[in-house]
Each structure stands twice: as structure tokens, then as C-alpha cells.
Amino acid sequence: MTVLEQPGSSRNKSSLAGPPPAWRPRVDPAPLLPDAAPYRLLGTDAAARLDSGLLTRLYAQLVRGRRYNAQATALTRQGRLAVYPSSTGQEACEVAAALALEERDWLFPSYRDTLAAVARGLDPVQALTLLRGDWHNGYDPHEHRIAPLCTPLATQLPHAVGLAHAARLKGDDVVALAMVGDGGTSEGDFHEALNFAALWQAPVVFLVQNNGFAISVPLAKQTAAPSLAHKAVGYGMPGRLVDGNDAPAVHEVLTEAVERARGGGGPTLVEAVTYRIEAHTNADDATRYRADSEVETWRAHDPIALLEHELEARRLLTDELVGATRDGAEQMAADLRERMNADPVLDPMDLFNHVYAEQSSQLREQAAQLRAELDAEAAGHPEDAAGTGGSAEEARP
Amino acid sequence: MTTTVPATARKPATMAQALTRALHDAMAEDPSVHVMGEDVGTLGGVFRVTDGLAREFGEDRCTDTALAEAGILGTAVGMAMYGLRPVVEMQFDAFAYPAFEQLVSHVAKMRNRTRGALPMPLTIRIPYGGGIGGVEHHSDSSEAYYLATPGLQVVTPATVEDAYGLLRAAIASDDPVVFLEPKRLYWSKSDWSPDAPAPVAPLGRAEVRRRGSSATLITYGPSLPVCMEAAEAARAEGWDLEVVDLRSLMPFDDETVCASVRRTGRAVIVHESNGFGGPGGEIAARITERCFHHLEAPVLRVAGFDIPYAPPMLERHHLPGVDRILDTVARLQWESDWTEGRGE
Numbered sequence A: 001m002t003v004l005e006q007p008g009s010s011r012n013k014s015s016l017a018g019p020p021p022a023w024r025p026r027v028d029p030a031p032l033l034p035d036a037a038p039y040r041l042l043g044t045d046a047a048a049r050l051d052s053g054l055l056t057r058l059y060a061q062l063v064r065g066r067r068y069n070a071q072a073t074a075l076t077r078q079g080r081l082a083v084y085p086s087s088t089g090q091e092a093c094e095v096a097a098a099l100a101l102e103e104r105d106w107l108f109p110s111y112r113d114t115l116a117a118v119a120r121g122l123d124p125v126q127a128l129t130l131l132r133g134d135w136h137n138g139y140d141p142h143e144h145r146i147a148p149l150c151t152p153l154a155t156q157l158p159h160a161v162g163l164a165h166a167a168r169l170k171g172d173d174v175v176a177l178a179m180v181g182d183g184g185t186s187e188g189d190f191h192e193a194l195n196f197a198a199l200w201q202a203p204v205v206f207l208v209q210n211n212g213f214a215i216s217v218p219l220a221k222q223t224a225a226p227s228l229a230h231k232a233v234g235y236g237m238p239g240r241l242v243d244g245n246d247a248p249a250v251h252e253v254l255t256e257a258v259e260r261a262r263g264g265g266g267p268t269l270v271e272a273v274t275y276r277i278e279a280h281t282n283a284d285d286a287t288r289y290r291a292d293s294e295v296e297t298w299r300a301h302d303p304i305a306l307l308e309h310e311l312e313a314r315r316l317l318t319d320e321l322v323g324a325t326r327d328g329a330e331q332m333a334a335d336l337r338e339r340m341n342a343d344p345v346l347d348p349m350d351l352f353n354h355v356y357a358e359q360s361s362q363l364r365e366q367a368a369q370l371r372a373e374l375d376a377e378a379a380g381h382p383e384d385a386a387g388t389g390g391s392a393e394e395a396r397p
Numbered sequence B: 001m002t003t004t005v006p007a008t009a010r011k012p013a014t015m016a017q018a019l020t021r022a023l024h025d026a027m028a029e030d031p032s033v034h035v036m037g038e039d040v041g042t043l044g045g046v047f048r049v050t051d052g053l054a055r056e057f058g059e060d061r062c063t064d065t066a067l068a069e070a071g072i073l074g075t076a077v078g079m080a081m082y083g084l085r086p087v088v089e090m091q092f093d094a095f096a097y098p099a100f101e102q103l104v105s106h107v108a109k110m111r112n113r114t115r116g117a118l119p120m121p122l123t124i125r126i127p128y129g130g131g132i133g134g135v136e137h138h139s140d141s142s143e144a145y146y147l148a149t150p151g152l153q154v155v156t157p158a159t160v161e162d163a164y165g166l167l168r169a170a171i172a173s174d175d176p177v178v179f180l181e182p183k184r185l186y187w188s189k190s191d192w193s194p195d196a197p198a199p200v201a202p203l204g205r206a207e208v209r210r211r212g213s214s215a216t217l218i219t220y221g222p223s224l225p226v227c228m229e230a231a232e233a234a235r236a237e238g239w240d241l242e243v244v245d246l247r248s249l250m251p252f253d254d255e256t257v258c259a260s261v262r263r264t265g266r267a268v269i270v271h272e273s274n275g276f277g278g279p280g281g282e283i284a285a286r287i288t289e290r291c292f293h294h295l296e297a298p299v300l301r302v303a304g305f306d307i308p309y310a311p312p313m314l315e316r317h318h319l320p321g322v323d324r325i326l327d328t329v330a331r332l333q334w335e336s337d338w339t340e341g342r343g344e
Ligand SMILES: Cc1ncc(C[n+]2csc(CCOP(=O)(O)OP(=O)(O)O)c2C)c(N)n1
Pocket: A112, A151, A152, A153, A180, A181, A182, A183, A184, A185, A211, A213, A214, A215, A276, A280, B038, B067, B069, B091, B095, B098
């Protein structure tokens, strides 16, 4: 300071005298910014241009999805599933995610996104393997191009970016859609994934289902950003804000983002504003952290009811359609119930498979040990094998 | 060092409640103790261990954080630098991994890097281990990772009393403690009386839980009840087993372990975590180095298989149980071929 103020000092005089050097953002942020309010179609004039076929397709999937959630939740009460994170109230996001993709595209779901996987064609029972507990994943990811349902939050997002990048390097026009919750956006992996995606202009779409809570923590304690969609701007990609209970709106926004990615336009971050009607999982007590009245407000903005309103206005909500849709959903539920009520046939020796491509001698040794225990059990000495696991309380009442 | 618990206090029935009580008492005694993590406030933690703390001490002392383990632990480091004693909760074993960088590069090394100028008096509570039928990423036995990191203390209670006493000691310690809570023992009960002084259990001292003369079972955390049961069952076979509960893996109590093994001449180490690269290997090496001439048989291990944690429906085959322990104890006799059962 004093040096600079010395009279007669000639150092840096000219640059100090003028204004600071001009600075402009490297990218114009305006086109990246999300709208001020979530984008809506249902209940607006724009709904008129929606294709009826799309509406009935979305409707069938929504109703089916709701039924699936109810059935899976019932299965937890019967002890058939270890746990189920319901997406009741969020079906529009799930369905739109599946329907916005082409067959060659990839879906990267989180643990709550069974519906998106099922709507994409996955067998409803295979989708529940993880949650039933017979294996960690119930399907071949390549079959429907669905990555395993991901439990550690946001950790699948960099995978989606990597896959999309690799596809582009190979010259394939494949898009990856990665789903994450509002809580997951706080994880470091979320930030790193967005940054890589934007830097590489990877053909990937991020769908944040903002359902209000991360277990008990409300969004206000999760982020100080104006919206989650605003986060996109800092990475250099567009952020879109959409009403997550408006199925056609989510479908349109996602389809646009997917097409943009496919056409070389780079990644998009979509925030769908929705609500988790049920507790976090069947093991959670939501009354500890939220009021019933809040849940009721959101019930009044139900994705199925919203769509039914539009179908009715078009005189499409016929008894026939309603009946056929309901029957289809019931049939799916009955089939799910029946197949889930059968005990899965498990081979404990499977524990040693797929740890490595080639089994180590240590694993062969351990497999032989378990084989001997199982043989002893089968030979009618259950006491030899009982108590080889489980909690002490459980195994020995 | 002992703490007197007021006689008016509610009697803790479970390990989870003893942990709550320990957090409560530590916060009441020392205003620099802060609890933070995902869902620890309003909800009281997914296992309810922090239940009531936010109400009593305010949200600045028991804080619901954003969902970011690296952020939680990294900010705790800064808080500790400024004189607070953060107690951080990681929701489940496998969800602590995003915080590994902070744990390994900073929490564990800060004292050493700064030649003692910046101690890290923080406690990282992690529910760990299997046996509750959790889906993947909810049952990892992660102790070996922490044990492999110099600068960390690794503590795990197996009894309700120790849950209280060891957590108090962990929070009081001027060095970081990875405090592993065996989640399948959260609901175990005891007659722990809050009227009597509740001892703060010193870190680094093992406890002989059962006296015996034929062999020593060395274990910790979730496997202690299994070993106690095995020791009872072994009586029918003519084995009188001693059971040592390590309570803390680092610092490690060579003295108690070696005294026991010298007495019995035989040792079996039991833990849930995988055997290859697991803590048992280190413990076996120490016993061999210190007690070789007292050993009547090789030091054996009963551990979880060397596989990613089993899916819930198969976990009973993976976890070390009473019969697997008894089979191993039987192999301690010279006349039996202890290499039997190998896969070659
Ligand atoms: C890395 C990581 N930390 C913690 C958890 C434990 N956990 C499971 S779900 C959840 C809340 C997630 O909230 P959000 O991202 O909003 O998704 P939602 O469950 O609402 O769909 C937490 C903390 C986890 N699965 N992974």
C-alpha cells in the first residue's frame, strides 16, 4: 500500500490508473438458466398439442406403477422383501424416464427407481431381487441397458458420464440417463459427474427427482441454491425445472434433453419437482419429520389425477380405458405377488461365484468348507450347520 | 477415570440407548462436543442413537448436515482445528467410503504432519457389520481398512456397558477414533445400572469375558456373543474356552491377549470381516511373534468368507457361527489334521 502511494513512484502507474481489465463470462449463462417456475403442460393451453396416444401410454404406465408400489409395499409387510423404497407420488418421473429413452440408450437408476426399470421392460420380479435379498442385482444390465439399481448415493452418476462418453468415442449415438434424488445432489460424485459431463460434452441427461426430503432432511437443509436446476449453470450446462407430477411435461423436457444430447449438444440437468408420499422406506417413520397436512397438499397434486383430468377433457377416459388399464395393472400385481410368494431357490455355493473371473485357491478352500457344512446339514445333522450365521439371537432363540 | 451418572437417569436397556446416553453426557459435560451427520437431528438418526440431542442441545450442537460424507468429515476436521470435539455419524458402514480421503489423508495424519500442533480430537461413529438382513452396502465389516491406517484408533464395543464407557473415552481422546458400532447388537440388553458409577472404559485394554484353560477365543464387537455361546457349547466337548474381547483394535492390547494365550497355549481369532487381509492375520502374527514357545497348536482364524458381503438371504452361511467356531477349536488338537478341508 504505502509503496504504491509514494509520490513519484512510476511503477505500474498506467495500469493502476485505468479501470480493471474487462472480464466477460466464458459462456453466456442466460440460456443455461432454468425457468423461474417448474414447466407445466397439464392444465395449460399448451396441453392441447399433446398427442393422445402418448397420454394414454403414460396413463397406463402411471397406473401400473402405482399398483406396483402398493404391491411391493405389501410384500415388505409379509416379509417377502427386506425393504422397499416406494415411489408413490413420483411415478410420472419414473415413467417419463423410461419412455424418453430409445432402446439403445442406457438408464442409471438409484435404489428408488425400480419403476423406471420396469417401465423400460425389466421383469418386475428381477427388479426386486436386490430388495428381496437373494442377490445384489437381479438382471443382466446389457439386456435392457439398465445399470444395477445403485444404493450408495450419486455414485452411479460418473458411470453414466463415462458410458455416454465411451459410446460417443466409439461413434454410437447412445444417450445415458442418470437418476438421483435431491439429497444425492450434495455428494461430491454429483459435482464431479456434472463437471466431467459438461467438459466432455457427454451425451448424458441428469434427472434429479426432488421429492422434498432426503430421509428426514428437507431440501432447505440440503442446499442454499435457488433451485437444484440452477446448479447446472456453474458447470456449463442447461438446467431445466419441471413439474415432476406432470407426466407429459416431464416426458417432453426429458425427450428434448435426450435429443439434444444425441445430437451432440451435451448434457442437461433436469430437476423434477415432486413429492415422496410414503415414508423413505417401510422402515422409516415419516411422522417424526413432516406434517400430514403437507402430504395432503401433495396428494391433491397427484400425477394420475392430473393426467386423468386431461384425458377426461378429451373424452378419452372411457370406462373401457380405465377398466383395461386397471385390469392390466391388477394382472401385473397378481403375477408379481404369486411369483414373489414362492421362496427363491438359492444355492449358498453361489457365494463363491463371480467374486473373480478366476477363483482363487483361498476361495476354493472356503467353498469346500461350506460344501462340507451344507452336506452335513443335508445328511440330517442340522445341528452341524445351524448357527453358522445369522445373529446369535436369531439363530438360537 | 469414572463418571457418576445421576440416579434420576432412565435406565438404558439397549446398546443403542447406552450410546445415546454417552453422547448426552459428553455433550452436557463439555460444550465443545458437537454431533453431526445425516438425519441425526429431527429424526434422531436412522438407529435413533442421537435421539433427543438436537432438542436438548440445539441444532448447532446436534446438526443435520447435507448429504455428503466427505463434506461432513472434512468440515469436522476444520471444526476440530478450531477447538471443537466433533462426533460424526456415518449412516452405514459402506456410506463412509466417500469420506475416505478426509479420513486417511487428514484425520489420521494431521497430528503427525503438524508435529503435534493440530491434534484431531474427533470421533467417527459407524454402524457396521452384518446379521440384520440389510441389503447390499448395509453390512460391511470395514474395520480392516481403518486398522491399516496409522494415526487412527479403532474401537468397537460388544456390551452395553462398553458402548457407554468406550464412547465416552473415544470422545475424550485427543486423537481420532473410528468408533464401530455393531449394528446387530444395537438392541442387545443388559442390567447396566445407571445408579452405579458408569466407568469410562480406557481405550486399548482388552477384557477377559470368560475364564478358561483349554484355548483362547480372541474376538470383538458383533462376534463376542457368538464366541460366548460357542464357549458354553464347547464344554460338552470337554473344552474349557477362554474368551477375550479386544474392545479396541488400535491401540491393541498385546499384554492381555498374550497372557491369555500363554496360559491356554491355543488361540482362535473370530471376526466377521473377511479372513484374508482381515484383522485376524495381524493378531495371529503378533501372537506367533510373542508366544510361539507357549503354543500347542497353530493360531487359527474363523472369519467371514473372502467375498463381497453376502446378500441377506445367504448371510447366515457367511457369518462365523457357533459350529464353525467349534469345528475350528477341534482342529487345535495335534492329533487332528488341521489342514483338512482345504480345497486343493
Ligand atoms: C453415500 C451414501 N450416504 C448415505 C446413504 C444413506 N441414505 C440412503 S437414502 C438416503 C436419503 C437420500 O435422499 P435423496 O437423495 O433425496 O433420495 P430419495 O431417497 O428421496 O429418493 C440416505 C442418506 C447412502 N445410501 N449413500
